[in-house]
Amino acid sequence: MNTLLVNAGGIALMALVVWWFWLWRPRQLAHAQEGAIDITVAGGVYDPDYIEVKRGDKLVLRFHREDPSPCAAQVEFHGLGINEALPVGKTKTIELTPEQAGLFRFTCQMQMYQGKLRVVD
Numbered sequence: 001m002n003t004l005l006v007n008a009g010g011i012a013l014m015a016l017v018v019w020w021f022w023l024w025r026p027r028q029l030a031h032a033q034e035g036a037i038d039i040t041v042a043g044g045v046y047d048p049d050y051i052e053v054k055r056g057d058k059l060v061l062r063f064h065r066e067d068p069s070p071c072a073a074q075v076e077f078h079g080l081g082i083n084e085a086l087p088v089g090k091t092k093t094i095e096l097t098p099e100q101a102g103l104f105r106f107t108c109q110m111q112m113y114q115g116k117l118r119v120v121d
């Protein structure tokens with residue numbers, strides 16, 4: 001019985017890994033060279049939730065938080081040292097110039113809201 005539970009947990013974990021690395025598709029892609037990017041925070045999703053920027057280019061993100069739940073209160077860019085509060089009904093501008101290529105996640109503090117920032121060479 002215990003083995004069965006452990007296996008079920010392992011399969012669930014594998015499914016999560018598969019989903020995250022292979023099945024996840026962006027809802028909407030935004031390119032930084034088109035200027036400042038407006039991101040709506042509502043209904044459990046960032047829109048757009050996939051942002052592409054060239055390394056060394058300045059990125060201006062304007063977060064518009066419509067979701068009043070505490071879940072959406074903060075946005076954290078993992079690996080970039082950015083963690084900012086998002087006031088409800090106001091625009092929060094976050095500027096960054098990524099110096100390192102790679103794929104960086106941005107999430108709320110509970111990681112329910114999920115987005116990705118891709119920095120290309």
Ligand SMILES: [Cu+2]
Nearest residue numbers: 071108110112
């Ligand atoms: Cu959250």
